[in-house]
Amino acid sequence: xxxxxxxxxxxxxxxxxxxxxxxxxxxxxxxxxxxxxxxxxxxxxxxxxxxxxxxxxxxxxxxxxxxxxxxxxxxxxxxxxxxxxxxxxxxxxxxxxxxxxxxxxxxxxxxxxxxxxxxxxxxxxxxxxxxxxxxxxxxxxxxxxxxxxxxxxxxxxxxxxxxxxxxxxxxxxxxxxxxxxxxxxxxxxxxx
Amino acid sequence: xxxxxxxxxxxxxxxxxxxxxxxxxxxxxxxxxxxxxxxxxxxxxxxxxxxxxxxxxxxxxxxxxxxxxxxxxxxxxxxxxxxxxxxxxxxxxxxxxxxxxxxxxxxxxxxxxxxxxxxxxxxxxxxxxxxxxxxxxxxxxxxxxxxxxxxxxxxxxxxxxxxxxxxxxxxxxxxxxxxxxxxxxxxxxxxxxxxxxxxxxxxxxxxxxxxxxxxxxxxxxxxxxxxxxxxxxxxxxxxxxxxxxxxxxxxxxxxxxxxxxxxxxxxxxxxxxxxxxxxxxxxxxxxxxxxxxxxxxxxxxxxxxxx
Numbered sequence: 008x009x010x011x012x013x014x015x016x017x018x019x020x021x022x023x024x025x026x027x028x029x030x031x032x033x034x035x036x037x038x039x040x041x042x043x044x045x046x047x048x049x050x051x052x053x054x055x056x057x058x059x060x061x062x063x064x065x066x067x068x069x070x071x072x073x074x075x076x077x078x079x080x081x082x083x084x085x086x087x088x089x090x091x092x093x094x095x096x097x098x099x100x101x102x103x104x105x106x107x108x109x110x111x112x113x114x115x116x117x118x119x120x121x122x123x124x125x126x127x128x129x130x131x132x133x134x135x136x137x138x139x140x141x142x143x144x145x146x147x148x149x150x151x152x153x154x155x156x157x158x159x160x161x162x163x164x165x166x167x168x169x170x171x172x173x174x175x176x177x178x179x180x181x182x183x184x185x186x187x188x189x190x191x192x193x194x195x196x197x198x199x
Numbered sequence: 200x201x202x203x204x205x206x207x208x209x210x211x212x213x214x215x216x217x218x219x220x221x222x223x224x225x226x227x228x229x230x231x232x233x234x235x236x237x238x239x240x241x242x243x244x245x246x247x248x249x250x251x252x253x254x255x256x257x258x259x260x261x262x263x264x265x266x267x268x269x270x271x272x273x274x275x276x277x278x279x280x281x282x283x284x285x286x287x288x289x290x291x292x293x294x295x296x297x298x299x300x301x302x303x304x305x306x307x308x309x310x311x312x313x314x315x316x317x318x319x320x321x322x323x324x325x326x327x328x329x330x331x332x333x334x335x336x337x338x339x340x341x342x343x344x345x346x347x348x349x350x351x352x353x354x355x356x357x358x359x360x361x362x363x364x365x366x367x368x369x370x371x372x373x374x375x376x377x378x379x380x381x382x383x384x385x386x387x388x389x390x391x392x393x394x395x396x397x398x399x400x401x402x403x404x405x406x407x408x409x410x411x412x413x414x415x416x417x418x419x420x421x422x423x424x425x426x427x428x429x430x431x432x433x434x435x436x437x438x439x440x441x442x443x444x445x446x447x448x449x450x451x452x453x454x455x456x457x458x459x460x461x462x463x464x465x466x467x468x469x470x471x472x473x474x475x476x477x478x479x480x481x482x483x484x485x486x487x488x489x490x491x492x493x494x495x496x497x498x499x500x501x502x503x504x505x506x
Contacts, residue, residue, distance in 0.1 A: 152250025
């Protein structure tokens with residue numbers, strides 16, 4: 008965008024842009040921050056709105072509007088998410104301390120997955136997974152680790168500067184190696 | 200123990216949750232990585248962090264998911280921004296683990312080619328390209344025909360030039376031969392001529408017998424190039440000039456010359472070359488020239504014989 012937009016134009020377009028942003032943000036947070044469903048998205052939106060508004064109102068010339076908007080929105084969004092998460096974690100930390108003081112008698116776990124045996128078993132499995140991952144070659148380990156973190160082969164390729172085909176190939180071979188290593192440890196998992 | 204793929208991912212992610220005070224990358228780093236602005240080493244380091252930090256991995260994906268929005272927003276703010284390809288890599292579609300498998304490349308390719316509009320859109324430029332190629336090929340053929348004709352003409356011209364050159368060379372050779380012969384003749388003629396025969400040709404009335412057809416014989420020795428004849432005349436008036444005409448047996452003129460001077464003994468001397476007069480019969484006609492009139496003074500019939 009070159010030059011300064013008129014007040015009316017800025018207002019109308021800005022409203023449309025933010026509506027789209029709100030939708031994208033809510034979907035993205037729900038998908039990529041599932042542990043943080045309780046995040047106050049309104050707070051994130053408000054912070055990004057302010058920064059975008061300042062950018063659109065600025066007098067300076069913007070030669071690459073898509074990159075500029077993206078940089079502002081992505082940075083503001085991640086910053087806001089991190090701040091909200093930090094506040095929430097602090098809150099949980101303090102509340103858990105209070106609970107320990109006030110409530111010495113914990114109720115028994117109602118969910119069988121939360122039983123001590125199950126938790127120990129999960130911890131052992133996690134250790135085996137970590138050990139198996141450590142044995143993979145670097146590129147395969149990165150591909151598998153990012154995949155298990157939820158990245159697609161396209162996203163893995165973009166992050167590491169690989170083609171999607173190369174990322175997919177490394178992922179396939181890495182998963183195959185991981186399956187063999189875990190099988191030796193008595194763990195099997197489904198593959199495509 | 201048997202795990203599903205989702206369970207494997209869940210177990211993995213449980214141990215990669217962000218720990219308090221961990222050294223997570225700055226927000227700008229995640230944004231730069233999403234925009235493809237990082238070097239290879241930085242990307243590797245960031246990837247190593249993301250695969251061990253669930254929160255950062257989610258934030259990275261969150262950043263990626265905003266790319267399509269940024270493009271749309273920029274396009275709405277300024278239509279020209281639609282052409283901007285600044286955001287690299289291209290927007291990544293939203294994805295969750297264990298989502299439905301994406302169609303394979305062959306299915307997507309078939310999908311593209313099954314679109315009628317795409318078919319027409321491809322057919323039009325192909326048709327235009329085909330027409331352009333046909334025109335181009337036709338022009339190339341015409342050009343080739345012209346070049347072939349020019350080449351044929353040039354070959355013909357070269358052949359003619361070669362013939363002309365051969366003919367010129369032959370003539371030059373001939374000329375050189377002639378020049379060599381002439382030089383040889385000049386050299387021979389420049390040498391002293393020895394044993395040159397001298398023959399008196401007597402006038403008719405003084406020769407033996409009365410016939411006009413009496414032939415006087417001249418014998419030429421071998422190796423003789425020149426021979427001299429003395430033309431004797433009697434009882435003739437004087438003329439201002441005299442000329443000699445030599446005819447062969449068929450009456451063809453072999454030699455004509457003037458400027459002969461009569462000696463005090465009423466004789467004319469002529470040296471002749473055997474090449475001019477090979478063996479055979481000849482007539483030597485001596486004329487007197489006076490005021491443009493030519494008067495036959497004497498006619499000598501000669502038989503030349505080589506020995």
